[in-house]
Amino acid sequence: MTDVAERAGVSPSTVSRTLRGLPTVSPEVRARVEQAARELNFAVSRQAASLVTGRTGVVAVLVPTLNSWFMGSALSSLGPMLRAAGRELNVYVIPDLAERTAFFERLPARRNADALLVFGFDLTDEETARLDDLGMPVIYVSQHAEGRPSVYVDDVAGALMATRHLLNLGHRRIAFAPTVGASGFSFSSRERLLGYQQALTEAGIPLDDELVVTMAIDDKRGLVSGVGRLLGLREPPTALFAEQDELAVAVVHTLRRARIEVPERMSVIGFDDHQVAEWFDLSTVAQSPSDMGRVAGELALRLIDDSEADHTRHVVLPVQLIPRATTAPVAAPSRQLADPAAS
Amino acid sequence: MTDVAERAGVSPSTVSRTLRGLPTVSPEVRARVEQAARELNFAVSRQAASLVTGRTGVVAVLVPTLNSWFMGSALSSLGPMLRAAGRELNVYVIPDLAERTAFFERLPARRNADALLVFGFDLTDEETARLDDLGMPVIYVSQHAEGRPSVYVDDVAGALMATRHLLNLGHRRIAFAPTVGASGFSFSSRERLLGYQQALTEAGIPLDDELVVTMAIDDKRGLVSGVGRLLGLREPPTALFAEQDELAVAVVHTLRRARIEVPERMSVIGFDDHQVAEWFDLSTVAQSPSDMGRVAGELALRLIDDSEADHTRHVVLPVQLIPRATTAPVAAPSRQLADPAAS
DNA sequence: TTGAAAGCGCTAACAG
């Protein structure tokens, strides 16, 4: 910075003021400084600046993985949003328990970021407490955290929409497929089950535990046996609501391999509006992870800049039903099979 | 740090030495310092440290998006790898031209990282030149950069494998489907086309431009018309090699909708061994983005720590053929159709 | 093996 100052014939302070865009610099001086900086390829050292301002200029995120549609979309919008605000994005990927323990033990983000966004982890009370005294705003994304800022979608409403859509098509035996192994979304999973149950109850349909079958997306045998279990019921379902699109697609695939036509013999609806949903004409409930990333980033910036801001504010994002080709009115034959028992 | 020093009854220098694990600290003192640090929840400020060491402790990556299988997998392994080495991961997401221009103009990574990994961008010479005088090692990932450190997979070999696999199954009319719009993989795209052509030439089969049809993964109409064009040829192909698994899956889907059985009437093979490949029993050529991330990270650390290291070293990662259920021997009827012209 | 002192590059008062 001294170099730039010399070259422009001003003091370092003036260079600093110019480069930070402060208004208290005359246009001519500003021009000279900016040119000098450009010629010298000068960029302010965030390190040195943050030493005196106490601000690092970085926002950190804690994610279980980056290898998922949700995280990818969320961070792909969060990144540019932060960049536009002149902040850097620091990512902590915590794929397993060992890394997780290490992270919470050392809290490497301490003093190295201005805020932390925690994506879709199911934290223990102890972990949450650790984060509470991290000395920076912590925003919980894709989960509800009591008394702390959080951003998530309206999972219950989405599940209600999906289930009502199936009910409106005449389905009465509707299965729900939660998924395991999808790191860090048990909050959504629970909420979606709740919405499913609520819709059935509204319609006066008793809940049946046999219709709730957990499956893992990448466990082909589990899928086959799960689908088999449903079809083998005395009153098999005519429709299925999968917790996630990826699972829904896998189920559709499994059904079609077993020569069960979708949607003719079984309607299937997912949740997410994942990219694959469009390719496969899957009916689904859309959520927008990129909105989530952006909104979470905005919230973070607000909490950084304004310590008076409400630190218990929750943002709940909307969802939207997207009917496509995997849901259809219940077929007559199935209807007749189900009818005698239903009445 | 002064606080820790006081509490432990030593000087700040000693605290610094202890916390950096230098051997010149007596065990008793070390124990006292470590306890004091723990009690005070103390973490060294990277900012202040880097001011004097000249090292930031962060590795930056430049990516076109995070919303892709490749980037997600690569960064999911790079992140923990860097963390284990005590480094932070800084991500610059550059989804469009405006952000790209801004990035290369301001080069915000300058002085704020110790190395930069550039993932799958097709850079102009000018951009590359800008990076050359960024003042830190720049590693090109998923592309070959002449005279600069780079890490990529053996796309040509992979395409050779895929095409030979089809040839071995008796196919003679083999289409290739490159994809557009997949940000930043034109290097791989070109290489895979090369491998495809090479395999055909080896087998004495003349190249036919009509068999190369570009399609976009998310353009359903384009897929339908592309597939239609191939099937409408005087000698339609009996097999198709798609540049990427995602495209391959979309093509399989399009074919099956048109009542063209896969693999009975058309074999399809992809490239990547993307997660969807397994779900859909897609034959493919496996590459490992997570290996790529790890290897690139290791290379970065080596270049940071050892300025003597070879800065023109290329790492080429292997690929592997994974035959599954979408490729089969050429069917007799198609063979007969093709034969008269082939001989 | 430890401590004292200097200084990394910047920003924030304050004075002019």
Next chain:
DNA sequence: CTGTTAGCGCTTTCAA
């Protein structure tokens, strides 16, 4: 509007 001065929290000589 601009310059001077002090000091942010750490590491690194150098001396003890």
